[in-house]
Amino acid sequence: VTKGEETRQRIIATAAPIFNMQGFAGASMQDILDATGLEKGGLYRHFASKEDLAAEAFQYAIAEVIRVRSSGMDSVENSVARLRYLVNRFLTVASPIPGGCPIMNVAVEADDGNPKLRALVRKGVRTWKAGIVKIVRDGLRKGEIRKGTNPTRMANTMIGLLEGALMISRLEGSRDAVRDAQITLDGILDAVEI
Amino acid sequence: VTKGEETRQRIIATAAPIFNMQGFAGASMQDILDATGLEKGGLYRHFASKEDLAAEAFQYAIAEVIRVRSSGMDSVENSVARLRYLVNRFLTVASPIPGGCPIMNVAVEADDGNPKLRALVRKGVRTWKAGIVKIVRDGLRKGEIRKGTNPTRMANTMIGLLEGALMISRLEGSRDAVRDAQITLDGILDAVEI
């Protein structure tokens, strides 16, 4: 690993929370210069533009949250238990990147314009969803989940409610909404568990 | 009604979709000048700053979506039917302000900083929630809703899932996620209906 590559990674890791907290439009290159201690020229050596850097930073942030939220799931055997694990992990483990869920942040900011960022978050959601769908399918196959359960709907419900509740919680500055989401999702999973 | 007040309202109505689509940081006063046909002096007479205007525009936008989403609910008698009506209306009636749900937009952009906008959206959510809580309480009292149903949790679940699913739908450019949310919420309401 060259020294340049190291710097590049350091910039991304430093920029990620800044973009995540302030948004693409709200964050300035100066903010990132201040945080990294670099100068303009030093930064532009590694990234061609603000959008470029933001794309890499968000990609990094999204990958991080997906990684953290799924980590440790492999040691859980039962499919429903895996889903419960995901829910629990989402709601109890703090985001590794301050500023809330980067997927929601980017999705909301990029929904009218900025196709680059949009594509990024789209891919993130697709991955996340695919993970849940796979668990449900496995559960159906293994007879752990009640027949007739729709995998995609389960994914949409889980992701939608988790993200929505997180937004409410962050807004209210209280964990009430996420706790309620957990209870509701637990109930839903109870209902499909065999 | 003076001419100035008319102009003021016109500015708010024109600015609302711009802020809702581009966000507070992403929208420029010039965008609003262009859209209204006014010049600097004409606009700043009515609003002291960009933040001021944005606050009024978002307030207007939030009030509009709440109004549209609840309108017509009074003619529905049964409590559960009212909740179903709310869900259905949210998912079928397009936002009167282009750019997605302003509540989610502001909540996400203002979650780190901008206390003014944050207070606004907080109040919006509180109002929305209070409406659902009241329906559930009425249903409990009237015996239309199963005892033990938690009103706040119902509100958090409904709002969270609706908003979360809407985000996914907008991101994917498909109505799948909101359709799934509707089915899930219908199931939840089935379960509490007497």
Add this chain to the structure above:
Amino acid sequence: VTKGEETRQRIIATAAPIFNMQGFAGASMQDILDATGLEKGGLYRHFASKEDLAAEAFQYAIAEVIRVRSSGMDSVENSVARLRYLVNRFLTVASPIPGGCPIMNVAVEADDGNPKLRALVRKGVRTWKAGIVKIVRDGLRKGEIRKGTNPTRMANTMIGLLEGALMISRLEGSRDAVRDAQITLDGILDAVEI
């Protein structure tokens, strides 16, 4: 004379030096309001626009300087003496309107644009010139002025040199240039005198 007409004249007389000193573009209606003690509404009752008021003010100023510069000339008999009288009067009598010769001021400011003011000053110069031409013609007819003297050239020379020298004098803050002009013009008149 009605009271309104009196006010109108007072406004013109007050505005004339302001426009003459600051120019049309450089003077503001506020300046005139301050000087007259009137309020906006009171002023716009009498003049439809700034340009309107300026036109009247300059017309007044130009008429004033022409009047002052020619006054008393009737009691001078000989044509050449009359010309000398004009020169002398121009150079010794202070402008009744502070700010320099309004003819030059308007001519210079209005030379690219503002046809209204331009027409005004044009007429002023035409009148001034006609006066000189008439004196020269009378002198030729009466045998007081040498044959072959070109009346228009005499007018252009006198007006040009007087105005040009006045400009230099005002610029330098010294009477040197106008004194030199007087000597030069005296020499010219000596040469045509019989």
Add this chain to the structure above:
Amino acid sequence: VTKGEETRQRIIATAAPIFNMQGFAGASMQDILDATGLEKGGLYRHFASKEDLAAEAFQYAIAEVIRVRSSGMDSVENSVARLRYLVNRFLTVASPIPGGCPIMNVAVEADDGNPKLRALVRKGVRTWKAGIVKIVRDGLRKGEIRKGTNPTRMANTMIGLLEGALMISRLEGSRDAVRDAQITLDGILDAVEI
């Protein structure tokens, strides 16, 4: 030569005719932005204020007209011929900066206030005058000009009449006045020529 300096010079050259035609008060920075194609930030980087830019633009304009009016004079030997050359050049060569003689324009606009511009034009006139005075003095010394001729008076007469006649000509839209000035000045020079 840096790129910035180039831009700076381009701005001055572009601004000069605008200020010369519309005057300091009558020209707006927007006019200059439009003409240069620059934006606010690009312009204010090079000049601290409108007054600053106007000063440089007028300085440039005044230097230009003095340069153009004197150019080629060196190849004329005889003092009187040199003066004739100056007169002729003034009256036949168009101003390199549209909008009339910048010296007269600034002198007239700045005569009440704006000491910065006033100082500029004062210096321009002083230079111009000094040139003529020197020629006359040389002529006296070399015996080409009649003894007793006052150098300063000659300068004031020439400059005054040229500028005054130019004003009349521009006002009337005809070359009559400048032609008359040339004839008058030729006569004056005839009279001092040995």
Add this chain to the structure above:
DNA sequence: ACCTACGGGACGTCCCGTTTAT
């Protein structure tokens, strides 16, 4: 004739993203 409201637009500051020279 006063007073205030109205919209236009000027001027200027600041900072942003980018480029260039070192």
Add this chain to the structure above:
DNA sequence: ATAAACGGGACGTCCCGTAGGT
């Protein structure tokens, strides 16, 4: 990689000329 230069454009203040209402 630093540092300064560059041009773009945002925000905001102020005042201007004008129009109405009192």
